[in-house]
Amino acid sequence: MLVSVLSLKGSPGATTFAVALAARWPGASRALVVEADPSGGDLALRFSLASAPGLVSLAAAARRGGDADLVWHHTQELPGGLQVTAAPPDAEQARAALSALVQHQTSGLGLLRQAAAQPGVVVIVDCGRVDPGSPGLPIARSSDATVLLSRAHADDLAHLPRRLPTVARWSPNPVLLLVGPGYSEAEVARELGVPPLGRVPHDPRGAAVLCGRPATPRWGPSRSALGRFAQKVAGELAARQRPAAPEPPPLQTPVPALHAVPGVPPAAVSRNGVRPAPSAGGQAS
Ligand SMILES: Nc1ncnc2c1ncn2[C@@H]1O[C@H](COP(=O)(O)OP(=O)(O)OP(=O)(O)O)[C@@H](O)[C@H]1O
Numbered sequence: 001m002l003v004s005v006l007s008l009k010g011s012p013g014a015t016t017f018a019v020a021l022a023a024r025w026p027g028a029s030r031a032l033v034v035e036a037d038p039s040g041g042d043l044a045l046r047f048s049l050a051s052a053p054g055l056v057s058l059a060a061a062a063r064r065g066g067d068a069d070l071v072w073h074h075t076q077e078l079p080g081g082l083q084v085t086a087a088p089p090d091a092e093q094a095r096a097a098l099s100a101l102v103q104h105q106t107s108g109l110g111l112l113r114q115a116a117a118q119p120g121v122v123v124i125v126d127c128g129r130v131d132p133g134s135p136g137l138p139i140a141r142s143s144d145a146t147v148l149l150s151r152a153h154a155d156d157l158a159h160l161p162r163r164l165p166t167v168a169r170w171s172p173n174p175v176l177l178l179v180g181p182g183y184s185e186a187e188v189a190r191e192l193g194v195p196p197l198g199r200v201p202h203d204p205r206g207a208a209v210l211c212g213r214p215a216t217p218r219w220g221p222s223r224s225a226l227g228r229f230a231q232k233v234a235g236e237l238a239a240r241q242r243p244a245a246p247e248p249p250p251l252q253t254p255v256p257a258l259h260a261v262p263g264v265p266p267a268a269v270s271r272n273g274v275r276p277a278p279s280a281g282g283q284a285s
């Protein structure tokens, strides 16, 4: 299953929640977090990971094609066993790698989908802050489910009425989670017509563990409030899983070039098939 986690504004804890979801996914034989944040990754710094393998090496390898296994050659392991494909911390490099990865429907994004479609596999993609021009958008659009985190105060919620219908078009399974103090779930449901699935608990200790700052010598998705909530959301998303979505259509349908039109001299036909109007002298220019 391919699940994207995204925010629209601020830093509501998308990366932390992506790691929590993968760590607490029910019954997954293999779970992977792909950090696809065009603003640059955090996981490599948080967990002192090497610069490769990761998103950059995956994007380069995917250009040469491959199969569902390819993705697993571009992961590193967090303490506790979770596999991650980390983005480079530098935003320019992260954006370039992400753009290259999603550019080719079959060799890039298609490989991610293939990996996620294997039995018992869940791939959680942290798309970061997504706007309509974001290079992470094609991943969100081809996910089986999308988790949208929004802070619950008025400033952030004000963006939702405009953006929620767009997110709903991207994903068949959009899930809204509130973060932090502010409006209640009932108020948001009433005002937006979309009931949030819940409110991410404020849990600095649980979040610290998921950010590589272990509270105990042994790292692991502890039984924190955040971990328990992530497990609940993961269970809900897994239960909603639908059959594999068809491949999304190519972003741009190429216009077939016309090289010849019966009965018309080749020089009079442009590449788009438009026949220029005859000039005043009766000659096509
Ligand atoms: N549920 C939580 N309770 C308390 N602190 C949290 C929670 N989730 C995340 N944090 C903390 O908030 C900070 C930002 O979290 P995170 O990096 O996950 O946010 P983000 O939305 O991915 O941000 P960015 O947009 O910069 O990528 C981290 O220090 C993390 O430990």
Ligand SMILES: [Mg+2]
Pocket: 014, 015, 016, 037, 042, 126, 128
């Ligand atoms: Mg993040």
